[in-house]
Amino acid sequence: GEDVEQSLFLSVREGDSSVINCTYTDSSSTYLYWYKQEPGAGLQLLTYIFSNMDMKQDQRLTVLLNKKDKHLSLRIADTQTGDSAIYFCAESDSWGKLQFGAGTQVVVTP
Amino acid sequence: NAGVTQTPKFQVLKTGQSMTLQCAQDMNHNSMYWYRQDPGMGLRLIYYSASEGTTDKGEVPNGYNVSRLNKREFSLRLESAAPSQTSVYFCASSVGPGADYGYTFGSGTRLTVV
Numbered sequence: 001g002e003d004v005e006q007s008l009f010l011s012v013r014e015g016d017s018s019v020i021n022c023t024y025t026d027s028s029s030t031y032l033y034w035y036k037q038e039p040g041a042g043l044q045l046l047t048y049i050f051s052n053m054d055m056k057q058d059q060r061l062t063v064l065l066n067k068k069d070k071h072l073s074l075r076i077a078d079t080q081t082g083d084s085a086i087y088f089c090a091e092s093d094s095w096g097k098l099q100f101g102a103g104t105q106v107v108v109t110p
Numbered sequence: 111n112a113g114v115t116q117t118p119k120f121q122v123l124k125t126g127q128s129m130t131l132q133c134a135q136d137m138n139h140n141s142m143y144w145y146r147q148d149p150g151m152g153l154r155l156i157y158y159s160a161s162e163g164t165t166d167k168g169e170v171p172n173g174y175n176v177s178r179l180n181k182r183e184f185s186l187r188l189e190s191a192a193p194s195q196t197s198v199y200f201c202a203s204s205v206g207p208g209a210d211y212g213y214t215f216g217s218g219t220r221l222t223v224v
Contacts, residue, residue, distance in 0.1 A: 008150070033212050042114075042200055042215035043153075088152065090212075095160065096141060096204055098213060102152035 004101035006089050011107045018076040020104045022089030025070060029091040032065060033098065034074045037086045046074070046087075084108045112137050116201050116216035123191040123223045131186040131219050133201030140206035142184035143213065144168075144176060146197040153200065159184055161206065191223045 004024045012018045024032065030051055035043040049056045049063045049072075056063045062075040076083055086103040093099070114135045123129055135142065140161045145153040155168030159178040173195060175187045184203075188195060198220050202213040 004152075031212070035212075035215075040218075042217045043202075043213075044215070045212045048212055092212075096206060097143075097155070097158065100145075100153040102150055 004089055004091055004099050006087075006101035006104045008102065009105045009107070011109060012079050014079060014081060014108055014110050016079055018074075018079045018083065018106060018108075020074045020076075020087050020089075020106065022072040022074075022101055023070055024072065024089070024091045024099075026091055026093065026099070027067070027070065029093065031092045032063075032072050033090040033092070034061075034063065034072075035088040035090060035100075037088065037103070039085075043088060079106075079108050081108050081110070114201055114203055114214050114216035116199075116219050118219060119217070120220050121222070123188075123221065125192060125223060127191050128187065128189050129191065130188075131199055131201075131221075132183070133185065133216060134183045135201075135203040135214070136182065137203060137214065138181070139203035139214070140181070141204045142178065143202045143204075144174075144184070144186045145200045145202065146170065146195075147200060147218075148197050156186065156199075188221075191221075193223045195221065196223045197221060 033048040034046040037043045060077045064073045088103045089101040090098040117132045143158040144156040157176040159165045162181045201216045204213045
């Protein structure tokens with residue numbers, strides 16, 4: 001089956017940029033997603049990118065996609081304490097089913 | 111507010127007991143999903159329903175059954191709970207295949223089996 005891999009932990013200082021990386025294996029993925037999970041809550045869709053795009057920017061969020069290397073990244077500019085959460089990368093198959101990574105715990109320190 | 115509603119939010123079961131986790135969405139979505147979340151393992155798909163009237167196994171279906179009661183509701187049943195089923199369970203819904211809106215998740219059910 002397909003695998004989505006992420007590093008498990010990232011520590012960043014408030015005001016710095018965060019970069020969360022993800023690799024996926026299914027080259028036929030149509031969309032790739034980033035979800036955010038705050039403590040005790042469900043997952044919220046942060047942003048997504050269509051597979052024929054290289055970059056997508058949405059306010060403080062920048063998604064970069066390298067299809068050749070099957071690498072996806074999420075950059076958060078000016079990271080705030082409210083950005084502390086678990087971030088999940090996910091790829092979709094042609095049926096719309098999502099395969100999630102294990103999640104990256106982001107801790108923002110003052 | 112539109113979204114996915116799960117009940118209950120918390121549950122403690124004894125080994126061997128049964129229970130049903132309820133999920134309802136009011137977004138007229140076609141597809142619904144049940145995931146479990148365990149530390150360090152991300153989300154694993156238990157069962158899904160691509161459309162009303164259909165259900166299919168996901169990655170970890172053993173020990174579970176589902177019912178797509180109607181377009182809105184998708185329930186998950188544990189017939190004989192085991193400690194290995196201690197987890198956080200999430201229901202999600204989506205427009206359906208090929209849509210680019212991702213999933214909408216419920217807030218989860220924290221289940222402990224003792």
